[in-house]
Amino acid sequence: MPSIEVALERCRGMMYYAMFDFLKGFWQLPLHESCREVLSCMTDRGVFTPTRVPQGSTDAALHFQSTVEMALGDLVNKSVIVWIDALLVFAETAEELVNVIEAVLQKLDEFGFILNPKKCSLSLTEVKWCGRIINKDGIGHDPSRIQALREMPPLTTAAELQQFLCATNWMRAGLVDYSRVAWPLQERLDAALAGTNKTKRAAAGIQLDLTMEELESFEAVKNLLAHSATLTYPNPSKQLINGSRKYPSSNRTTSC
Structure with missing residues (x-):
């Protein structure tokens, strides 16, 4: 899984956001025939063998993550952040956001993915996503x-x-x-x-x-x-200066 903290650094300077969620996410992926028998479930009414990826299996989340990233291609971490079945779309302008949303929907449609309309939000200046509050100023917690x-x-x-x-x-x-x-x-x-x-x-x-x-x-x-801190976005154009001590139990990093 990617680091969500690192991925969210891409939101620096972004003014507009949209969120999408998949409908019954894992269930949209077919399960390879070689895996079906080992994931079968025995009950008093018989043995049930899944044909779709069941949530809770060891590699289900990683498999879903990689499949969605493959579907979205070069949009990942450029205009979209993927966290399993949750998508965060971002852009600097409202017009750009509309274009990115169209590109995302087109790519997902090509792979046959279905989104949950009840969990989709469009054109926001602040979002609550994966337990975080995200806006142009930084990232805090819900x-x-x-x-x-x-x-x-x-x-x-x-x-x-x-x-x-x-x-x-x-x-x-x-x-x-x-x-x-x-x-x-x-x-x-x-x-x-x-x-x-x-x-x-x-x-x-x-x-x-x-x-x-x-x-x-x-x-x-x-x-x-x-006293949870709201984290600002790192600015790669700034110079970082480390101030160390004689006995370095800690240090301080400032930007200028």
Whole structure:
């Protein structure tokens, strides 16, 4: 999978956006005959063998991502960002956006892809996409998601801890010193899931009694969420200057 943070750097200077979502995404891709038997599902009513790519299979997301990128060709990361079944289209002007949308729809139609009209939005100056708020000034995180995480009660199972860390890790680019602050929680999760298959079902059955240090880490991460930074876009025309210290535990990068 591509880095979503790197991909979104292409939105620098873009004023207009559109979003598209596929209708029953994975189900639109045919499943090769050699894979059908191993993905069959046995029930009390018989064995059901899929002919389309089922969501949840190991490589389904990667396969869908690469297929959509192949369909869109040179538009990818130039005018369109692909994240599995979600597309973000961007342009500097409204007229250019219309042209890009037409090109995207034409290419998708050639491959037989179908979009979900209920999840498509056109001609926006700010979008909420993949949990991020994107506009010409930079990239922030959805306030409603931040609020939901900040209101989480103390964690009592490994599944809750896993969910919390996965959600905050998705936002880590805007959270200062996240790795250090969240480390006690990550250590506890690794210890709790040691020797298991690390699935949600396995984690749900593991009870946790967080230590004082871990509770402090939990509250500190929620405090980071409250002060989540809106990231501006890097400007390749600017000169970057690193200011280092004699004992380089950290450094500072500024543009001029």
